[in-house]
Amino acid sequence: MTGTRPAPLQVPGGAIGRRMNRVDGPDKVTGHATYAAEYELPNVAHAVLVTSSIPCGRVRRIDTAAACAVAGVLAVLTHESEGVKLKPVEQPFPKSTSGTALLPLQTDRIEQRGQVVAVVVAETLEQAQHAALLVEVEYDEEPFIGTLQGSLESGREDLQKPVEDEAYQRGNAEQAYQAAEVQLDLTYTTPQENHNPMELHATLAFWESDTHLTVYEPSQWILAPQHTLAHHFGLEPQQVRVVSPYIGGGFGSKAATWSHLPIAALAAKLVKRPVKLSRTRAQEFAGVGYRPATVQHYKLGATRDGKITSISLHADTQAGMNGDFVESVSHVTEMLYAVPNMQVSQTLWRTHAGDGIMMRAPGEASGSFGLESLVDELAYVVGLDPLELRLRNYAETDPKSGHPYSSKHLRECYRQAAAKFGWEKRNPEPGRMRDGETLLGWGMATVTYPVYASPATARARILEDGRAEIEAGSQDIGTGTYTILTQIAADGFGVAPNCVKVLLGDTNYPKNAYSGGSRTAASVGDVVMAASLGARQELALLATGDEHSPLHGLNPHDLDARGGRLFLKADPSRGETFQDILARAGRNHIEVYREVLPIGGKREQLDAMMQAQNASVEADAAGYARHSFGAVFVEVRVDPDFMTPRVSRVVGVFDVGRVLNRKTAESQLSGGIIWGASMALFEQTEVDPTTGLVLNDDLAEYLVPINADIGTVEVTMLDVPDTHASALGARGVGELGIVGMAAAVANAVYHATGKRIRDLPITLDKLL
Numbered sequence: 001m002t003g004t005r006p007a008p009l010q011v012p013g014g015a016i017g018r019r020m021n022r023v024d025g026p027d028k029v030t031g032h033a034t035y036a037a038e039y040e041l042p043n044v045a046h047a048v049l050v051t052s053s054i055p056c057g058r059v060r061r062i063d064t065a066a067a068c069a070v071a072g073v074l075a076v077l078t079h080e081s082e083g084v085k086l087k088p089v090e091q092p093f094p095k096s097t098s099g100t101a102l103l104p105l106q107t108d109r110i111e112q113r114g115q116v117v118a119v120v121v122a123e124t125l126e127q128a129q130h131a132a133l134l135v136e137v138e139y140d141e142e143p144f145i146g147t148l149q150g151s152l153e154s155g156r157e158d159l160q161k162p163v164e165d166e167a168y169q170r171g172n173a174e175q176a177y178q179a180a181e182v183q184l185d186l187t188y189t190t191p192q193e194n195h196n197p198m199e200l201h202a203t204l205a206f207w208e209s210d211t212h213l214t215v216y217e218p219s220q221w222i223l224a225p226q227h228t229l230a231h232h233f234g235l236e237p238q239q240v241r242v243v244s245p246y247i248g249g250g251f252g253s254k255a256a257t258w259s260h261l262p263i264a265a266l267a268a269k270l271v272k273r274p275v276k277l278s279r280t281r282a283q284e285f286a287g288v289g290y291r292p293a294t295v296q297h298y299k300l301g302a303t304r305d306g307k308i309t310s311i312s313l314h315a316d317t318q319a320g321m322n323g324d325f326v327e328s329v330s331h332v333t334e335m336l337y338a339v340p341n342m343q344v345s346q347t348l349w350r351t352h353a354g355d356g357i358m359m360r361a362p363g364e365a366s367g368s369f370g371l372e373s374l375v376d377e378l379a380y381v382v383g384l385d386p387l388e389l390r391l392r393n394y395a396e397t398d399p400k401s402g403h404p405y406s407s408k409h410l411r412e413c414y415r416q417a418a419a420k421f422g423w424e425k426r427n428p429e430p431g432r433m434r435d436g437e438t439l440l441g442w443g444m445a446t447v448t449y450p451v452y453a454s455p456a457t458a459r460a461r462i463l464e465d466g467r468a469e470i471e472a473g474s475q476d477i478g479t480g481t482y483t484i485l486t487q488i489a490a491d492g493f494g495v496a497p498n499c500v501k502v503l504l505g506d507t508n509y510p511k512n513a514y515s516g517g518s519r520t521a522a523s524v525g526d527v528v529m530a531a532s533l534g535a536r537q538e539l540a541l542l543a544t545g546d547e548h549s550p551l552h553g554l555n556p557h558d559l560d561a562r563g564g565r566l567f568l569k570a571d572p573s574r575g576e577t578f579q580d581i582l583a584r585a586g587r588n589h590i591e592v593y594r595e596v597l598p599i600g601g602k603r604e605q606l607d608a609m610m611q612a613q614n615a616s617v618e619a620d621a622a623g624y625a626r627h628s629f630g631a632v633f634v635e636v637r638v639d640p641d642f643m644t645p646r647v648s649r650v651v652g653v654f655d656v657g658r659v660l661n662r663k664t665a666e667s668q669l670s671g672g673i674i675w676g677a678s679m680a681l682f683e684q685t686e687v688d689p690t691t692g693l694v695l696n697d698d699l700a701e702y703l704v705p706i707n708a709d710i711g712t713v714e715v716t717m718l719d720v721p722d723t724h725a726s727a728l729g730a731r732g733v734g735e736l737g738i739v740g741m742a743a744a745v746a747n748a749v750y751h752a753t754g755k756r757i758r759d760l761p762i763t764l765d766k767l768l
């Protein structure tokens with residue numbers, strides 16, 4: 001299955017792998033963790049956004065007199081105001097650190113719903129909110145394109161852009177399809193979905209001088225606001241400090257910057273005070289990215305015994321008017337099964353929705369709905385069990401590169417998940433399983449997500465009191481990064497986890513890549529191990545070189561450390577504490593800095609990462625195909641009168657490499673599973689056809705599951721280290737859990753009802 005592998009980097013401290021509680025948990029639940037919008041600065045002013053009520057056209061007249069007259073109002077900024085010019089970015093993320101090239105207050109043109117047309121700054125939030133209602137705007141309206149469907153129906157050439165980077169082929173898909181015994185020609189669609197992290201996007205901006213700006217901003221990539229603001233205001237990046245210790249979820253939407261960031265900095269500059277600006281929940285639905293809607297057209301050829309010979313996929317996906325963010329739906333189809341003939345193409349279709357951005361498992365979540373539904377449909381056509389069909393098409397080597405897998409245990413995932421779920425008791429015929437009156441449906445899907453990694457840097461310190469610290473300008477987006485890095489550092493230093501303090505989310509710390517693509521655990525984890533081991537090594541050199549040390553004259557390689565004490569491996573009684581070593585040397589701390597390139601990475605990628613450029617080492621960079629895998633089995637219950645589907649039971653088994661913390665990893669996977677169920681049954685951003693604006697821009701109407709919507713979710717991880725993925729053997733887990741879920745639910749709904757729903761979400765009107 002795999003080539004020879006080095007052993008994972010094992011440092012026997014015992015913290016890595018444990019079900020450790022989140023180190024930041026107590027601060028979060030007691031309100032001691034300060035989020036960006038909660039910082040208090042003396043003399044802070046409050047800003048409120050006024051957004052366009054049309055998605056396309058121009059501002060004919062904007063009258064701020066009434067707003068300006070409100071007590072406490074300090075400024076009302078529009079595109080007509082003095083001093084609002086920002087240096088434009090040429091292209092948005094991932095070509096730059098800005099999520100959009102459409103900057104606020106630079107023009108009278110309106111090119112997207114939710115575009116900012118004015119900003120009110122006042123002494124209090126309430127004054128700013130009140131004044132914002134008094135800003136009068138008259139528009140010249142122009143026809144808009146509200147949705148992907150609208151863009152497709154327009155057929156307009158100027159709205160289409162073929163995505164050359166996504167075009168792919170192997171063999172001859174059309175010929176193999178024409179020759180195939182079984183042919184399926186099917187289309188699956190997914191709607192626009194919006195990120196809804198609990199914490200809204202917010203910025204608190206403060207100019208310490210004309211050339212030094214500090215911002216508090218929840219960010220998945222603190223270098224993004226730093227570099228974006230430096231660009232807009234003509235500063236050097238080091239003149240901008242970004243502080244982001246806590247992030248209440250981002251899911252991709254906080255990986256780049258959006259209009260509120262430069263607005264807060266502009267406003268702070270103009271009123272010469274710190275300015276705090278938080279989006280409202282409604283303002284999260286336009287202007288901070290979204291998962292683009294997709295139409296996925298598949299042609300699949302197969303033999304009568306279920307061997308897939310050919311897949312063609314053309315995807316039409318939604319984009320904004322300015323940016324080219326691609327929801328890469330085809331990636332999962334290209335790599336998942338041993339399909340000899342494949343052809344893929346994709347077209348972007350522009351809409352006035354603003355720019356899209358990645359949302360949890362971008363491309364894989366949406367693309368696996370199509371592929372894993374299609375494969376299920378094939379199973380019924382050829383009369384095979386859906387699991388058996390997948391086994392017949394199992395890829396032993398990567399079908400794209402021909403490379404061996406770094407570590408693939410998907411068969412074991414299928415086997416364990418099927419056994420735990422009780423799959424063998426399934427009656428294959430749709431509509432035959434019931435619990436009383438309730439229709440039961442059982443469906444499954446394959447899960448996969450690639451390994452991305454980035455260069456990483458960190459500083460490690462051992463202090464005179466025996467405690468230890470890590471500084472890394474990475475981010476914990478709510479996933480447990482503080483906790484796993486604490487565990488890794490504890491083992492690396494040789495101290496107990498409660499003696500380690502991990503400091504993240506500040507551009508004063510060593511630079512790191514964005515927390516996205518599930519790269520942080522492996523990338524930053526490796527450098528934290530390198531730095532903490534490095535600090536321990538420095539300490540060992542001090543001790544072995546000191547004639548008053550019981551370790552004097554020994555080879556540092558013969559030493560181990562545990563509980564803040566350095567000792568001889570062969571005779572643990574011979575040793576001394578970190579404090580004693582530092583005290584005798586007259587040192588108050590030891591500090592080391594480390595840079596680590598991921599496996600398959602290049603020096604230029606480290607340089608690029610330092611400059612806030614996208615520096616992703618791809619899944620097949622190291623001569624191995626590196627992917628996480630899993631299998632998910634789902635039971636749905638459908639009321640036969642109302643046709644309301646409910647997810648009652650999920651079993652997932654995942655091959656994620658080495659498990660760094662069983663508790664936080666399980667949380668990531670079960671969270672992904674629940675989001676996948678949400679994608680299947682609830683989520684869609686609905687657009688008013690008359691106004692082009694979002695209709696359900698709050699959490700009452702943008703449906704997400706509550707506890708009563710989800711039955712039991714059982715997550716198991718295999719815990720086989722993948723040392724081609726990272727030195728520690730870890731791969732990411734953040735994105736994996738959502739992949740395949742929407743299809744597994746749709747497949748279960750078909751099994752329950754005999755109705756195949758190819759258009760998400762699966763709402764009862766589609767089942768009646």
Ligand code: MOS
Pocket residue numbers: 220250251252253255358359360361362515516517518735
């Ligand atoms: Mo993840 S969608 O790359 O934050």
